[in-house]
Amino acid sequence: MTLIKYPNGNRYIPKQAVNRQLAVKKKHDEVLFGHRGMALEDELNASNEYYRATEQAVVYKKPTPVQIVKVDYPKRAKAVIKEAYFRQPSTTDYNGVYQGRYLDFEAKETKNKKSFPLKNFHQHQIDHFSRCLLQQGICFVIVKFVSLQRLFLYPATQLIIHWNEQESTGHKSIALADFEKHGFEIDYAIQPTIPYLKAVDQLIMH
Amino acid sequence: MTLIKYPNGNRYIPKQAVNRQLAVKKKHDEVLFGHRGMALEDELNASNEYYRATEQAVVYKKPTPVQIVKVDYPKRAKAVIKEAYFRQPSTTDYNGVYQGRYLDFEAKETKNKKSFPLKNFHQHQIDHFSRCLLQQGICFVIVKFVSLQRLFLYPATQLIIHWNEQESTGHKSIALADFEKHGFEIDYAIQPTIPYLKAVDQLIMH
Numbered sequence: 001m002t003l004i005k006y007p008n009g010n011r012y013i014p015k016q017a018v019n020r021q022l023a024v025k026k027k028h029d030e031v032l033f034g035h036r037g038m039a040l041e042d043e044l045n046a047s048n049e050y051y052r053a054t055e056q057a058v059v060y061k062k063p064t065p066v067q068i069v070k071v072d073y074p075k076r077a078k079a080v081i082k083e084a085y086f087r088q089p090s091t092t093d094y095n096g097v098y099q100g101r102y103l104d105f106e107a108k109e110t111k112n113k114k115s116f117p118l119k120n121f122h123q124h125q126i127d128h129f130s131r132c133l134l135q136q137g138i139c140f141v142i143v144k145f146v147s148l149q150r151l152f153l154y155p156a157t158q159l160i161i162h163w164n165e166q167e168s169t170g171h172k173s174i175a176l177a178d179f180e181k182h183g184f185e186i187d188y189a190i191q192p193t194i195p196y197l198k199a200v201d202q203l204i205m206h
Numbered sequence: 207m208t209l210i211k212y213p214n215g216n217r218y219i220p221k222q223a224v225n226r227q228l229a230v231k232k233k234h235d236e237v238l239f240g241h242r243g244m245a246l247e248d249e250l251n252a253s254n255e256y257y258r259a260t261e262q263a264v265v266y267k268k269p270t271p272v273q274i275v276k277v278d279y280p281k282r283a284k285a286v287i288k289e290a291y292f293r294q295p296s297t298t299d300y301n302g303v304y305q306g307r308y309l310d311f312e313a314k315e316t317k318n319k320k321s322f323p324l325k326n327f328h329q330h331q332i333d334h335f336s337r338c339l340l341q342q343g344i345c346f347v348i349v350k351f352v353s354l355q356r357l358f359l360y361p362a363t364q365l366i367i368h369w370n371e372q373e374s375t376g377h378k379s380i381a382l383a384d385f386e387k388h389g390f391e392i393d394y395a396i397q398p399t400i401p402y403l404k405a406v407d408q409l410i411m412h
Binding site: 083134 | 258261263264266268269270271272274284285286287288289290291292293295296297301302303304305306307308310334337338340341342343
């Protein structure tokens with residue numbers, strides 16, 4: 001495992017990593033499959049934290065958009081939001097910068113074993129990807145087949161093709177074989193849990 | 207004024223623009239100074255909407271981060287957040303993509319006439335800028351001197367210098383002259399209200 005150093009010379013060890021390293025001593029397999037109960041979002045947040053700490057990329061999940069209606073300001077306490085509503089996001093969930101490139105992506109899970117249903121996406125996400133691609137952004141989805149424990153980085157360009165063709169072809173999902181052909185498989189690792197930047201490199205080189 | 211067309215061939219006219227055009231017929235000066243009552247955030251949101259519609263850039267303000275504690279799901283009605291708290295943001299407010307470049311910025315107003323107080327910034331914003339600059343992001347602040355009705359795009363690199371030197375120099379603010387020297391002044395316009403991409407071009411060329 002590579003040692004990570006902060007600019008101040010201190011070694012950086014995320015809490016999760018410490019726990020994982022202790023676990024490694026116990027049983028190696030337990031660690032590699034330790035992510036099974038972890039939601040994709042948590043795995044990506046931890047991976048992004050690692051990428052930031054090691055100065056490899058700056059990527060964040062955007063906050064959930066909320067329309068705030070009523071706020072209370074109790075004395076000597078912090079403001080409490082008393083009434084608010086979830087809003088429809090206009091964009092995808094993740095974006096950031098990696099070696100001068102703009103990254104933009106969405107993360108999705110499925111329990112299906114053979115295909116990924118397109119109904120997991122929304123028109124506004126497709127539109128957002130199209131706009132970002134026009135600006136030469138690197139756009140993709142990270143799809144996790146939970147039952148298979150397989151992860152793919154899949155180009156937004158391919159997603160858009162399937163999205164636009166679903167009416168004419170009647171195909172409401174993307175086959176696993178298509179992920180194997182046009183996507184880039186990501187193997188779970190210890191640090192970061194989801195080393196997706198390797199797949200981003202492949203996408204850029206492609 | 208340039209006509210904007212959507213890919214479907216329809217002409218795009220934002221509501222604000224329609225209102226402004228009507229106003230133009232009444233009195234030109236009223237329009238150019240019509241933004242006086244408009245907060246910088248609204249002006250930037252409208253400008254970003256224009257830049258997206260005209261396919262010049264894809265930039266959004268990030269949602270306010272909120273920690274949601276309690277949600278009610280009334281029958282036949284949408285979910286209501288009943289208890290939530292404001293969280294400290296980890297990043298700056300705006301980011302996006304422009305011609306393959308990653309843009310990252312913060313917007314700030316001041317009523318001061320001669321300088322901009324550094325206390326308007328937080329350590330986490332400075333850290334975030336530093337990380338993004340390492341990844342070759344285009345990082346800056348848009349500062350509005352409200353009393354002077356002057357707007358500047360000011361490079362994050364300069365802000366970081368002033369931030370780090372404030373203890374040793376004792377200068378807790380950045381002088382207007384410094385904005386004039388190291389920043390790029392943005393003139394208010396009709397469409398978009400804040401044509402900051404011109405200043406971004408200058409920053410990149412610099």
